[in-house]
Amino acid sequence: MSGTTPLSSAETTDLRRWKNPVLLFATAVLLGHAPLAAFHLRSLWQQEQYQYFPFVIAAAIYFLWSRWQQAPDRSSVTSSQQNKTGAALPLWIAAVAVMTLIGAILLVSPWLAFVSLNIGLAAVFAMLGRQRAIPYLWGIWLLLWLLIPLPLGVDNRLITYLQKLSSQLSSAILELLGILHLMSGNVLQLPTKEFFVDEACSGIISVMSMIACAAIYAVWKNRSFAHLIALVLMGVTWALVLNVLRICLIAAVFHFFDYDLSTGAVHEALGLMLFLLMFLALVSTDYLLLLMLSPIDTALLGGIGQENLFVRLWNRTQGNRTEDGESTVAASGETLSDAEAEGRILAWPRMSTAVAWSIPFLILGIVQLIWMPSSDTAGAAQALERALALDDQSLPRTLGPWIRDSFEAVERDAYSDFGKYSRTYRYRHQHNEGVIATVSLDFPYLGGWHDLCMCYLNAGWTIHDRSIESREDPQRGGNWKFVVGELEDSAMGRAFISFAGFDAQGMAAEPAGDAILFRPWFRLRRRLLLKVSPQLFQVQVFASGTSAEDQELRQDLQQLLFDSRVKFRNSVTATQVE
Template sequence: MAASELTSSTAWYKSVWTWFWVAALATCLPMLFVYFSRMWHLPHYQYFPFAIAAVVWLAWTRSDRNFYPPARIGSLLGVCLGSIALLAAWTLKSPWMMTVAFVFFACGCLNAMRGKRDASLLAVGLPLLLLVRLPLGMDQILVLKLQQLTTVLSSLMLDVIGVAHAITGNVIQLPGRELFVAEACSGIQSVFTLAFLSTLIVVIYRRRLWLVPLYLIVASLLAVAGNVIRVTTVAVAESWYHFDLASGWMHDALGYLTLGLAAMLLVSFDNLIFSVLHPISQSMAGASSNPLVQFWNWCVDDGSTIDVADSYYEVAKPKKRFDTERAEFRSWMETWQNTPALTAIATLGLTLTIVSVVKASQVRPTGVEAGAGLFADGLIWDPSPEWIAQAESSYPITFHQVARNGEDPRLGRNADVFNFSHVQADSDDIAGQFVISQSYHEWHELCLCYQSSEWRLLDREVERLAEDPDVATNTPFALAIFSNENGHRGYLWFSAIAENGAIVTPPPSPGRLGGRLDDAFNSDESEGKRVMMVQLWMPVLDRLDAEVTRKVSQDFVGLRELARQSVQSLKPRTSLTSASEEN
């Protein structure tokens, strides 16, 4: 019996392969619930329900309402890679990796499906790729870079309009107030939303997949343009009319307005592509034998242009039967269409789902991905202005700045900044800052903060002063080296202290993936506890020699140890004091 007869004789809801794909996708759901609950707290990823709904709707309306076995190479590859990612997600307790598995399974299923116009629905899964967050904190870096670009372009617009201002980092200084771009342009997340819309346009209008990078680039440019309009409008309203558009419902309305404008421009760009990249009619003399014409049509013909003459010539051509591809292999797989196989798949799917539920319950909060966001509530420790004087460092403190409850967005939620200066023997001044910032759900990669300004990361290593495990200063710290366009260097020593006084070991690479791999094979007594970050930042004109670097490292470790002892000496109720109680 042919594969097509076997398939057509079985209703989709009774097919073994329907429940095979349901079992594969359902196995991912417990950890996906954790992943999506965290993503909902990240404004630039809040499009994900629409992405899932759009893919489900397109797959259902374009398919023949049947599910097929993974007989194609793409489907088999999706199942294999999805299984590997599934095992990795269980091992690492990683919702992110489970999302990768879900995307592989979904694309494998879509590749096996077909419709009246489509030999495969694989392209329908394109928006699902945007469910996977960029690894290694690259999404944060992208947002910060876009804020920086938005600041520069908004400044140019304000110069043209004639609004007096100055820019410092990502802050626009107006005569009456400071305007933080991250605050005035909370809609910077529109770049991700427009990226999703661009993939949706490609799928809906069946554009060629090689155009996807171009659509994503245009979406990013339109997002920046929309954000520049938004920031400029906020600045003009504040400067000319003393009207605050940086907060409240009018701020949100302005954001939706600029996002809608950018979306309409994206649709206009798609119409431009449709007008320019159209196929050449086969009815033209010599077109059918011209290899350049054939190559051009292969690149641009997405089936949306109907030529009457071409339709006449196409009638005589035999249509490719979708169900004859690898017919023998598919027929063998269809022999599994029986009650025992259905029972086995249902049992296996239920078992794997239970395992996923258990693994999902073991997932701990993970910083930026956590439901509460990057910061945790409350202070771990409230250092006094005289605290740092107890340290055996040779840097006199010149200024102590205290920021609480996010009053200075540049410093985070709660921070203590101790400015210091020091004169070396060769009369070169060294100045910098020792900063305590808190509280976080886990290790916070401070390199990202400096990369968002004018500093470029050159190197980032995990260092330690002593190899003897009995020495208190043995616990490693992170040391990063930066440079700027003027050739100056910046040195950053940073570490984390948990609320129980334990020093957190830095991840071996600057990002959540490196930290997750490290956590999978190394236990940490600080796991599940809030942490505070301690850092020593030192910008210098030229590279520090090894002896000076070693001396500063010793000073940093001494300051960290003093802070650790102070945290450890606190009573449990003090360490849990909330920021509101502190104030």
């Protein structure tokens, strides 16, 4: 009996001593990504459509922990070569994560750092999957990709497209109901009321939250990958349908009963009701997909089912299997040979290996803390307070040929396209009294440059021209850039827009160029870039009824932007002008 060794409880615990190395490695991966990952999560929280991410993290942790507790041990590996190959796979994945994290640090990209974090966690998941047959382990890992928005602004373009599609479908239904309305872009105008069709305002039934809900449900039910993808796509469809229903319901109730469902507690109640309806529709869709995508019962096909290649491929892709197929249980008290017991121990990383691969992540984490610019939270808060204190006297009554007529302090929803706060000044041209220019300081924007042209596009305007120009900064030297655009609306005609941004320290914000899609590396860096201060203040000058041929008026409008920007920046940053 010298060839076999009964496994006692203590010896089984000894066989699982790899837990400490894996725990060490997982901790190093998390700490190595923590600085940039924290910026990434903070930026997600500032976008309402991504505020579901704490639920995704909680779901992934719950699924992993609960299934780990119930999962059987893997059977021993009989080939030492297979042990070496399988054990090396997590290390190769970790190497990819290290290289990706280095790139994220060089580009100062929280988005890319979170991609690296997910790759690093894949190595951890691979180690866990070699010890126990955790059901749908990689489905749990895929949930973490819901925390990473699509690159190059694809997610924003998708939301904009769905906004327009919702508007068009809602307008068609309102026409059938005989409700007099005008749909201009994403603005729904009734005779006595105007609504903005903003996908984000739908709250818990936004497209992104629907995708997260569908994915979590599919992983919970251990659905196949094809089933998960189909359910997510149907979730997007249901989100579109329910947003159209919400728009039509709000417009119809206001039209027939003169009651506004778009604000207050009643709007939240409407959102909860539609969310419940959406979830029921999602569950029904899941059962329909389960019927359509279930594996084929080969017993019903006789010998043909076993031999048919397509049947075998279909069942392989649709079957609900644990990772690497079925596994046998190696429970405490079983009998393994000495070679098998030693082989199982060697299949998992030793402590020395875990330490060696943890060091690069820890070093890169320290590099982020030292090299990355720190966020001046106190300075940003003070700048915000000074911006909120701006009043009608913050800009002079006369700026060149412009005379101030009125002032307004505006507060919007926290995630409005035009910022939560605005300090708006309306100026009338002395020599052309028909031209009214609106000067506005909009704030705060978090996470980088905010293109107002896209906001006006969503509001129904057409962009005829958009260019980036620069001007010398007399106070701080160098050049600062600003955007100039020509807009047109069917009701208001032509309009002029110009805007520029600066942070809490008064440093100019860099606008995105028209050819930005041809520079993906720059978009990747800019996507969630939080510089010295994450808070951005934006100055805009808007005037309708202008003509592109009136160059003198355009110069006056641009000079109005220059003058107001300097005064706003000095007020917000408390800069003393000599």
